[in-house]
Amino acid sequence: MRIASTASTPTSTAVPGSEPMPRLMRYRGGTYSSTIHRIILADGAAARTDLVRLNPGVRAYSLDFDGKVAATPVTYRAAGPAHPHVASLVAASYPRVDLATLTARVRAAGHAIGAANIRDDEAIAATQAAIWHLTNGLHLHTTPRNTPVSVRARAGGDAVAALRSSHGITLDAGVVEGRPLNVDVDFAHRPVLASVSLDLDSSGPSDDLRLELFKATATGWAPVRGVRYTPTDGPQTLRLPPLATVSDSRHGVSQGHRRYRVAVSSASSEPLAVSVSGLRFGLSGESAFRNASNVVALYDYLLARVGQRRATPAHDAVVLVADGAPGLTPLIAAIPAAAGIAGDSLSVRATGSPRRPRTSLGTRAPRSGDARLPSV
Secondary structure: OOEEEEOOOOOOOOOOOOOOOOOOOOOOOOOOOOOOEEEEEOOOOEEEEEOOEEOOEEEEEEEOOEEEOOOOEEEEEEEOOOOHHHHHHHHHOOOOOOHHHHHHHHHHHHOOOOOOOHHHHHHHHHHHHHHHHHOOOEEEEOOOOOOOOEEEEEEOOOOEEEEEOEEEEEEEEEEEEOOOOOOOOOOOOOOOEEEEEEEEEEEOOOOOOOEEEEEEEOOEEEEEEEEEEHHHOOEEEEEEEOOOOOOOEEEEEEEEEOOEEEEEEEEOOOOOEEEEEEEEEEEOOOOOOOOHHHHHHEEEEEEHHOOOOOOOOOOHHHHHHHHOOOOOOEEEEEEEEHHOOOOOOOOEOOOOOOOOOOOOOOOOOOOOOOOOOOOO
């Protein structure tokens, strides 16, 4: 199979027995492609994603984050079947699976997504990021914004071990009058907090505790809000006024503080054993992730399914490589077998790419030896 690419000029190559196809450009009718999406990787680098559209009607993904895209007409040929892990991923996602069905499957798998369907640009972004994870070892940024990057806990002068999980922060300590339990958390950015929630359990002569939130300022710890807490009341949510943790605002965007402290204190002179669980922070005016929530959900869903399903004969995942153009990224496409795109006799036109001509698919210098696919 051969697929010819024209990035800027028409070509006379046509599918045998069919009328000439119009060019499918990245810039259609003077507009920017509606399916381009910007993603953030775990190391903070950014990349744009889109399908590579090949005439007639073949939509492909990039297999190499550090590859290049064509600036002049290039012929693509089939290099053989894709790696089973990548093939199973492509077969389980868009455009092989329609958006409504894909959304329903992601939701049924237990991922938190909104009521609307995943958009096409989100599906493309998540699928491309998952492919680059397998082929280049890259990781999409999937850490929730409300997750601290570091946690330090002390009861009096003694360090306390804190366990972090998706359910929040958990720790056990002893508190007594004048020796509170202080949990200091650092964030990667400066969030404005909307709430602090946790569950407390204690044993001792008194169950009256005080829960307080502090913010780190240039002059030290400044109190934000505090409440009396009785463990028998169950999980507690400390809701904060809208401006309680705002430090400044620039161009209409409010910034909070990078460091906060949650303090649990007792007025009793008798030591109390305190157990903290589910300590979490609610954000004000921010999305849950640096990437779109639907992109994160689909990315996790696809990688969890790797190897569980392979492309069906009706849609073979084929690797496409450019003839006589070393350095161009190989592509992968789920091509319908019924379309008759097979063998070496067929040549079709191809246009469009997710990047500007001859620019890197990513934002970093090319690397070597990054393939992460296991041998099969």
